Amino acid sequence: MIHRTPPSWGALFGLLFALSGLASADPRCVTQSDAAPLCIEEPARRVVSLAPHLTEMLFAIEAQDRIAGVVERSDYPEEARRLANVGPFHSPDLERLLALRPDLIVSWSTGTPAAHIARLRELGFKIWIARSEHLDDIPDELRALGMLTGHPAEAERVASSYARDLQTLRQHYATRPALKGFYEIWPQPLITVGDGHFIAESMRVCGILNIVGATASNTPSWSEEAVIRAAPDLLLTSPPARDFERWRRWTALPAVRNNALFVMPPDVLMRPGPRLIDGVRALCEAADKARAGMQP
Amino acid sequence: MKRPLILLLLGAFAALLLLTSLAVGSAGLVWPHETSWNIERQIILELRLPRVLAAFAAGGLLGLAGAVIQVLTRNPLADPYILGISGGAATGALLAILLGLPVLMQHLGAASGALAALLLVIALAHGEGAWTRHRLLLTGVVLAAALGALITLLLALAPESALRGMLFWLMGDLSGAPAPWYALSGLALLALLAMPWSRDLNILTRGEASALSLGVAVRELRWGAYLLAAVATALAVITAGSIGFVGLLAPHLARLLVGADHRLALPGAILLGGSLVMLADLLARTVIAPQQLPAGAILALIGAPIFLALLYREARR
Amino acid sequence: MLSTHALHIRQSERMLLRNLTLSIHAGECWALLGRNGSGKTTLLHTLAGVRPPQQGRIILGDRPLDAWRGRQRARMLGLLPQDASEGFEESVLEAVLSGRHPHLGRWGSETAEDKRIAREALHDCGLTGFETRAVQSLSGGERRRLAIATLLTQATPLMLLDEPLNHLDLQWQWCMLNQLRGLANDGRALFMSLHDPNLALRFCTHALLLNGEGGWQAGTVREVITAEALQEAYGMPMRLLEQGDGVWVVPDIQPG
Numbered sequence: 001m002i003h004r005t006p007p008s009w010g011a012l013f014g015l016l017f018a019l020s021g022l023a024s025a026d027p028r029c030v031t032q033s034d035a036a037p038l039c040i041e042e043p044a045r046r047v048v049s050l051a052p053h054l055t056e057m058l059f060a061i062e063a064q065d066r067i068a069g070v071v072e073r074s075d076y077p078e079e080a081r082r083l084a085n086v087g088p089f090h091s092p093d094l095e096r097l098l099a100l101r102p103d104l105i106v107s108w109s110t111g112t113p114a115a116h117i118a119r120l121r122e123l124g125f126k127i128w129i130a131r132s133e134h135l136d137d138i139p140d141e142l143r144a145l146g147m148l149t150g151h152p153a154e155a156e157r158v159a160s161s162y163a164r165d166l167q168t169l170r171q172h173y174a175t176r177p178a179l180k181g182f183y184e185i186w187p188q189p190l191i192t193v194g195d196g197h198f199i200a201e202s203m204r205v206c207g208i209l210n211i212v213g214a215t216a217s218n219t220p221s222w223s224e225e226a227v228i229r230a231a232p233d234l235l236l237t238s239p240p241a242r243d244f245e246r247w248r249r250w251t252a253l254p255a256v257r258n259n260a261l262f263v264m265p266p267d268v269l270m271r272p273g274p275r276l277i278d279g280v281r282a283l284c285e286a287a288d289k290a291r292a293g294m295q296p
Numbered sequence: 297m298k299r300p301l302i303l304l305l306l307g308a309f310a311a312l313l314l315l316t317s318l319a320v321g322s323a324g325l326v327w328p329h330e331t332s333w334n335i336e337r338q339i340i341l342e343l344r345l346p347r348v349l350a351a352f353a354a355g356g357l358l359g360l361a362g363a364v365i366q367v368l369t370r371n372p373l374a375d376p377y378i379l380g381i382s383g384g385a386a387t388g389a390l391l392a393i394l395l396g397l398p399v400l401m402q403h404l405g406a407a408s409g410a411l412a413a414l415l416l417v418i419a420l421a422h423g424e425g426a427w428t429r430h431r432l433l434l435t436g437v438v439l440a441a442a443l444g445a446l447i448t449l450l451l452a453l454a455p456e457s458a459l460r461g462m463l464f465w466l467m468g469d470l471s472g473a474p475a476p477w478y479a480l481s482g483l484a485l486l487a488l489l490a491m492p493w494s495r496d497l498n499i500l501t502r503g504e505a506s507a508l509s510l511g512v513a514v515r516e517l518r519w520g521a522y523l524l525a526a527v528a529t530a531l532a533v534i535t536a537g538s539i540g541f542v543g544l545l546a547p548h549l550a551r552l553l554v555g556a557d558h559r560l561a562l563p564g565a566i567l568l569g570g571s572l573v574m575l576a577d578l579l580a581r582t583v584i585a586p587q588q589l590p591a592g593a594i595l596a597l598i599g600a601p602i603f604l605a606l607l608y609r610e611a612r613r
Numbered sequence: 614m615l616s617t618h619a620l621h622i623r624q625s626e627r628m629l630l631r632n633l634t635l636s637i638h639a640g641e642c643w644a645l646l647g648r649n650g651s652g653k654t655t656l657l658h659t660l661a662g663v664r665p666p667q668q669g670r671i672i673l674g675d676r677p678l679d680a681w682r683g684r685q686r687a688r689m690l691g692l693l694p695q696d697a698s699e700g701f702e703e704s705v706l707e708a709v710l711s712g713r714h715p716h717l718g719r720w721g722s723e724t725a726e727d728k729r730i731a732r733e734a735l736h737d738c739g740l741t742g743f744e745t746r747a748v749q750s751l752s753g754g755e756r757r758r759l760a761i762a763t764l765l766t767q768a769t770p771l772m773l774l775d776e777p778l779n780h781l782d783l784q785w786q787w788c789m790l791n792q793l794r795g796l797a798n799d800g801r802a803l804f805m806s807l808h809d810p811n812l813a814l815r816f817c818t819h820a821l822l823l824n825g826e827g828g829w830q831a832g833t834v835r836e837v838i839t840a841e842a843l844q845e846a847y848g849m850p851m852r853l854l855e856q857g858d859g860v861w862v863v864p865d866i867q868p869g
Contacts, residue, residue: 073455090456186457188399188472189464189588215587221460224471225321225343226586228335240396249342252335372701492719499711501700508663509694510767511687511715556701559722 030144033109033131040126043150044104048097050089051108053273054130055080057142058106060158060274063149069100076267076275092116098123104148108132132272133218135201135280139163142274158274165277166205169284173207179287181208182227182255184237184244189221198272206284208234228253234260234290236283238270260290299554306553306567310352313574317348320582350473351577351591352570353480354536355546359569360486361528362543363550363562364521367497369433372551373607376529376543379522380436383443384413385533390450390462402465403474403534410530413439417526432522468539468592470577479535486528487566493517494558501556539576539592541599542569548606572599614639614771614802615660615690620669622655629655631827633669637804637819639770642797644813644834645806647823648847653806654695656823657775660804661692673771687715691769693760693805695776699748706744708759709735712766734765737792739785753780761789765796772796774805778812790816810838810862822846838862 029039046068049055055074058067069084071092084100087093089111097105097120105120105127112129120127128148130141139159146155181203185191193199194215203210211230212222228250235255237244241263248256255261264286269279318340361376369378376382388409392402417439421432447466454462464471490497496517499507507514529543550564576595580588615637622630629652637643645653658664660671662678671678673689681689691712699708712734713727723731735741738758743751751759757780764772777793778786794816797803807813813820813834820837822830824846830837843851843862850865 186461188402188461189469189590190471191460212586219460221464221471221588223321223581223586223588225339225581228339228343242396243399246399250335250338252338366701370700495711495714495717498700498703498707499714502711503694503698505658505661505663505692505694506698508683509661509687509690509692509773510711511684513683551701555707556703557707 028147030128030147031140032144033129038126038128038148040104040148044102044126044148046100046102047104047106047149048086048100048102049074049106050086050092050112051106051130051132052076052089053132053271054106054108054141054145055083056271056273056275057138057145058149061142061146061149061151061155063145063151063154066149068102069097094119094123097125104128106130106145106148133196133198135166135198135205135272135276138272138274138276162274162277166280169277169280170205173205173284173287176207176287177291179208179233179290180211180230180254181234181236181287182211182230182232184235185219187243187246190224190227191219192222194218194220198276199269202269202276202280202283203236205280206287208283208287233258233294234262234286236262236264236286238264239266254294255290258290258293260286260293262286262289299557299560302554303560303564303567306564306571310567310571310574313571313578314348314352317351317574317578318344320578321585346476347470347473347577348574349480350476350535351470351573353476353483354470354473354532354539355542355569355571355573356483356566357479357486357528357532357535357569358539358543358573359546359550359565359567360483360490360562361525361532362545362569363547363558363565364490364497364525364528365543366547367501367558368518368521368525370501370503372548373544376525377538377540378433378437378440379526379529380413380417380439380443381410381526381529382533382538383440383447384416385410385530386447386466386538387443387450388412389465389537390447390454393458393461393465394450394454396458399472400474402472406534407530410533413443414526414530432518464590465537466592467590468537468595469590470536470573470580471588473535476535479531482527482531483566486524487562490524490562491559493520494562497521497558497562498556536573537592539573539595541596541603542572545599545603546572549602552606614674615804616672617660618670618672620659620671621667622652622659623667624652624655628827629825630823630829633829635821635831637771637802639800639802640797641802641819642794642817643802643804644810644817644820645804645823646810646813646820646838646846647806648825651823651825651846653823654775657692657773657804657806661690661773662686663692684715687767687769689769690771690773691764691767693764693772693774693777695779699756703748704744705735705740705746705748705751705759706731708748709740709762709766712763712768715767730768731762731766734762735759737765738762738789754782754785757781758785758789770800771802772804774803776806776808778807778809786812810843814838814860814862835860 029037032038045066047058047066048069049058049067050071052071052074055070056076058064059077059080064079067083069086070080072085072088074080086096090113103126105125107117107127108130117127131137132141139162142155142159146152183193183199185193192212194212194217195210197218200210211232231254233254235247244261244263247261250256264279265282268275269283321344358376365376366372366374385406388405389402392405417435421435451462496512499510499512500517504514546569547565550561550568554560554564572595573591576598577591580591580594583589617633617635620630620633647653659666673681709731710723710727713723738761740758740762761777777789781789790812793803817834819832820834822837822842830842840851840853851862852865854861854863
């Protein structure tokens, strides 16, 4: 804080704001990815969302009237496209952001570059950082957004519905025979998901074991040879599914023999938002099809 | 040691690397076991063999192109990428990736980008007035710089999903090498074309007046050498992406080992280039297997220290 | 062997040589004299076919110079450039063997005979024992002798030399010129630019003197190298001294 000289009006304002928040009798605080709680006195009225899945969450909890601006590719629901656009998530347009005069910016730890978050904080903005890494992060994040925007009841409803659906799927598939699966994010270089990724978690929910296992990076580049050697029962990808059909030349692969190559519906499985449950459901249906196609 | 013998050893080294690359894969397997012979055979023949051959061809082509470009510039430290061809190929390939086109289009994009860059350089450099040594190369250098800026722009505009594929391509990656036969037969053809001119290339390093008085058709030789290097670079880049260092390092190492006579240095550069890329790809596939690294990055990691050591040695002389 | 007819040479806008008509025959050793910038190198390059003439004809042997194909011509006519820049790290033997290039086929490589010729040339230039040395490790004078050895290895009936004595010290200047004159006596033709008219008088049969403004004089050395002609060419008073069997020219200027 000491190095910030001279203090900008925004920063000063933010500081006062934060102090008043702390002083209030009923501080509204939410946790965020770096564990430091974020507290506000008044629900935010002008929110800028720096992630498409956070935009989806704001719509899901009916806080759309609180959105002042969204990041590029915020394309769901349709109305989100009509909102003010602040540019791509990796380099949002700061001028436009300033012009939108947000009283809260919501971002995600793995998407928004740390340098941008620091810069925005320096400019005096209030920023909430979502973790958005695991399936179970989503209900917490919905509730946090409900708190921050003054829609706690709606948020609670959406969050518990999501948690309930997820629990149902978990129970339903817990007893199904396990399948070996491989998820292709990009063909060249071949990029997949490690066990820490929410896609791998989704696969686990449906009784699919990720042949990749635990990796340092959540999206490692992988050897085609290792995939073939692991003999997966199903191969998965999401659009654009470039050259996905090339796997079919490996006729000895169980996945190819059983015609278990599946292209998942767009976006839902790739975004850790409320629609992720639809992605998990599609994944589980694919797993069911693979099981049905397998010879005993 | 006698120089032809060293060349023979280089050939043996390349053959050994090729066999090792076939035997060792990402699963740490040394040789296929009987139980699942079919899939093992398929892995060796359909995954490893094309990849190893593509690595050798790309490295050999860049070694050849580098050796020729170093003669053309009369600078033993020149790199074939100064021709601007690789920038054209990169632009084409990255554009295809950016537009989400299939992998085949990515190779076609690289090929048409390389061809466009080549035609552009020749058209610009071959305007009115006499052909000069510097004009062709300078045109290439400027074009390479401009295309570099364009590539940066493409990277800045690319969605995150495509970014990794683009970066791997730029670093040089053999995971998606197209059928290696084009590159291999291209290498064989270009080497056969270049070899009879290797004595002329020796003399060209001494400057135009010497070369002309010894009966070297300097103008024709320069054009031929430029085209040969350009085609070799284009083929290599289409095969393996813009894999760095090898075009600079292989000819230089070859001259160090077998001497400056291009009758030995050209095959030496081809064998060394091929071996370097095969080695880099072998490491890229196996070091943290089954995770994969871009071969170009490994090559630069091996190549940069060797190259600096050579430069240091040169500077001290 | 080589003749020029009404040859004009221009460098940019400057007329260096006007209407040169000259014949060089076997057994002759020509000295090309003239001050700096008078067009000696340009003339040598033109005669060697490295540079096209602006006007006029050059006949080599039985046909025009430009009708010769590169390697054929290089078996007739060799050029020693003024500054022979060496290539990449070559050995002395490799460098000198490049003189055999025009005598070898596309796929051919040097025979024992070629190596013998090269070794003999090295011997003539005092470079025996240098075969495996890197060219880069030679001194300036040694490199100059290596360049001459390469020209000797090329073994052409006509040799054009651009300041062959550059970097050579006194004993090598005399030694090399003596050898070159010996080649002329054996029936070759030599045409070389020199700085010192005294060496020309001593070793050459003929001389071509350029005045730098297009004018020229050609003939035997004693015809061309006169005090008056040198005075005009070099723009300073000269004196001719006759002593014993030799003739010497010295500048007629008192120091200070």
